[in-house]
Structure formats: structure tokens, C-alpha cells
Amino acid sequence: MKIVALATCAKLPELDEEERLVLGPLSDLGIRAVPAVWDDPTVDWSSFDLTVLRTTWDYATRRDEFLTWAHTVPHLLNPAATVEANTDKRYLASLAVPTVPTVFLAPGEAFTAPDGEYVLKPTVSAGSLDTGRYGPADAPLAAAHVARLHAAGRTVMVQPYLAAVDDAGETALLYFNGEFSHAIRKGPMLTGPDLGTDALFHGEEITARVPSAAERALGDALVGTLDAPLYARVDLIPGPDGTPVLVELELTEPSLFLGQDAGAPARFARAIAARL
Known part of the structure; x- marks a missing residue:
């Protein structure tokens, strides 16, 4: 039987409830799926036929540690190189599709509040954490948000609120x-x-x-x-x-919102099986 690790974080050691919907369809395909916490030093990642990144939602403030780990995991999907590129939202500037207009402010760069409503968030984040919506009356709070992120060494994204x-x-x-x-x-x-x-x-x-x-x-x-x-x-x-x-x-x-479509868990299970 093939064994697949579903990488998660310590706050969700058994995965998010929706993510667990794939376990049954994988079992039906003869695949054993095991939740495993990404920063647990006792996990032997080489013992799995495949490791699938899932609810590793605590990586945002520990990105360097997370990437170091990702590059050591054999048979990781999505691959570590993809993860490294995708975990910093500055990738948006390189895509050939229409994107939300964005100004990137590295630590030390001055912030000027735009006209109208706008959004501030860090380039490395997950689950809308450290993200806020601001208007003209919120300039002091916006400046404090930018200062807080810059003090932590994080680059800030400034986007119009659509x-x-x-x-x-x-x-x-x-x-x-x-x-x-x-x-x-x-x-x-x-x-x-x-x-x-x-x-x-x-x-x-x-x-x-x-x-x-x-x-x-x-x-x-x-x-x-x-x-x-x-x-x-x-x-x-x-x-x-x-x-x-x-x-x-x-x-x-x-x-992946597997609970929102009746066929999604089985489709995801077949996708994983196809990569084994």
C-alpha cells in the first residue's frame, strides 16, 4: 500500500475538517493518507511515497524555516521550488494576466496613503492574516499597520479596495x-x-x-x-x-474547499494517485 503524508501544522494536527474529506477516497484507491506536522522533528519524511502540502498555515512568520524544510522533503507536492516562488506575493508582478494594481513597500520605504479605500497586507501571509481595509479616516491606523509589518522585516502590499x-x-x-x-x-x-x-x-x-x-x-x-x-x-x-x-x-x-462540491474529494484523490 502506498502511503501519502498530508502535511499540516501543530494547531491542526489532524487537518482541517474539509481536508479530511479526501481520506476516504484515497483509501478506496488503496492509498493510506497520514496527517503529519511539518515542523515535527520526529517525522521521517523519506518514509512516505509522497508528501502533499495541505494545512501548513503557520508558515507565514517562519517562511525561511518552512522553505528549508520543504527543500529537504523528498517527493513534495507542490514542489519546493514552486513553494519558494509562490509564498512571496511579489510573484504577482511577473504574471501575464490582469492583477489587482499593487505597490510593494520594502522595510524602510515610505508609505503614502492612497485616495479612497485600500488594502494593506504583507507579501508573505496566509488566510488573510495581517490584512486590513482602510479609508481616508484611517490614516493613523494604516501607518501603524505598515510600521508594524516593516518592524518585523516584512514587505507591505498596498492595493485599491475593489x-x-x-x-x-x-x-x-x-x-x-x-x-x-x-x-x-x-x-x-x-x-x-x-x-x-x-x-x-x-x-x-x-x-x-x-x-x-x-x-x-x-x-x-x-x-x-x-x-x-x-x-x-x-x-x-x-x-x-x-x-x-x-x-x-x-x-x-x-x-481546496472539498466540501463545496460532491465530486471534489474523489477528484483530488485521483489527482494524488496519478502522481504516485
Whole structure:
């Protein structure tokens, strides 16, 4: 029997509940799946036929340690090189698809509050942690947010807040081995400034969604440029003119929302099996 490690973090040693939905379909395929905490020194990663990154959601403030670990794991998916490139959101500047306009501020670079509403977040983050929404009246809080991130050596992203998300929400398209699987809608999450939290992730309002033709076209084109990741999540928001723009391309540890589509757990299990 093949054995697959599903890498997680110490706060979720048995995985997130939705992620566990793949265990049964993998078992049906003759594959034993074992949750394993990525920074547990007692785990022998070489004993697994494959390690799949899943709920390693505590890596953001320990990225160097996480990448060092990833480069030591044999048969890691997605691969360590992909993880290294994808865990710093400055990758957005290199993609040939429409993205949310972004200014990157490295530590020491001055922050000037934009006009209108805007979003501040670090280039290395997970689950919308350290992310806040600001308006003209919030300049002192925004400056404090930037200062807090810069003091920790983190680069800050400054983006306009796209108001269409309040009604349309965000669309996430899920792909397994390059093939579209399903999509979901995320409701708006950012209600105001970020005041600092040690929570692992923010709660999300999630429902199933059928993506538009324009969303599928953007997602399919983007995933088609990638080097066959086991999974990819393409997060989109309507831009000012209504056409979709990319918020993030998630290739490291995205939630796959397996509970939002009845066939998704089996599709993901088959994708994993195909890589063994």
C-alpha cells in the first residue's frame, strides 16, 4: 500500500475538517493518507511515497524555516521550488494576466496613503492574516499597520479596495493536475483595519459557485502556463469595469474547499494517485 503524508501544522494536527474529506477516497484507491506536522522533528519524511502540502498555515512568520524544510522533503507536492516562488506575493508582478494594481513597500520605504479605500497586507501571509481595509479616516491606523509589518522585516502590499467584492464576492477556481475541478464564492472578509491577531486564519463565508466564462478563461489560461502543479487555486475579483482580475494564485497550501462540491474529494484523490 502506498502511503501519502498530508502535511499540516501543530494547531491542526489532524487537518482541517474539509481536508479530511479526501481520506476516504484515497483509501478506496488503496492509498493510506497520514496527517503529519511539518515542523515535527520526529517525522521521517523519506518514509512516505509522497508528501502533499495541505494545512501548513503557520508558515507565514517562519517562511525561511518552512522553505528549508520543504527543500529537504523528498517527493513534495507542490514542489519546493514552486513553494519558494509562490509564498512571496511579489510573484504577482511577473504574471501575464490582469492583477489587482499593487505597490510593494520594502522595510524602510515610505508609505503614502492612497485616495479612497485600500488594502494593506504583507507579501508573505496566509488566510488573510495581517490584512486590513482602510479609508481616508484611517490614516493613523494604516501607518501603524505598515510600521508594524516593516518592524518585523516584512514587505507591505498596498492595493485599491475593489468595491465589487462587496456584492459579487471573490471567486476561487480549483484545479487538480491542471484540470478544472470546481469553484466557490467567498464573501467579503475585510471589514476594517487590522489591529493584530494571533488567529490561524480568518473565518470565511463560502458557497459553491459556477464561474463565468471570463473567469474560466483567465483561470484556464493562467494554469496552462504552470509546470503541472498537483493543485492550483485562482482567486479572482471583478475589476472596476467588471472583468475579472487576479487576487492571488495559490500553489502552496490553499484551502481546496472539498466540501463545496460532491465530486471534489474523489477528484483530488485521483489527482494524488496519478502522481504516485
